[in-house]
Amino acid sequence: MSRIKILLPHEVQQFDSTPTFNDLEKQYYFSFGASVKAKIDRATGNTNKIGLVVQYGYFRATGKFFMPEKYKKVT
DSSP states (O other), X not given: OOOOOOSOHHHHHHHHSOOOOOXXXXXXXXXXXXXXXXXXXXXXXXXXXHHHHHXXXXXXXXXXXXXXXXXXOOO
């Protein structure tokens, strides 16, 4: 039985990619309340804290989790 193709290849790539934000969206998706801040503060190491913030923002924007390899690099 063959698989149904719902999305075109470029649509699959876009679906699987992390979102790109403008400045206003960054402020919205990467701001968090006291309960989330407390969880981030309990994480050990700066790398884990940054990972939690990025994962939280990406999830708020898309409703999906992403592997860290897919994170966009900030320059």
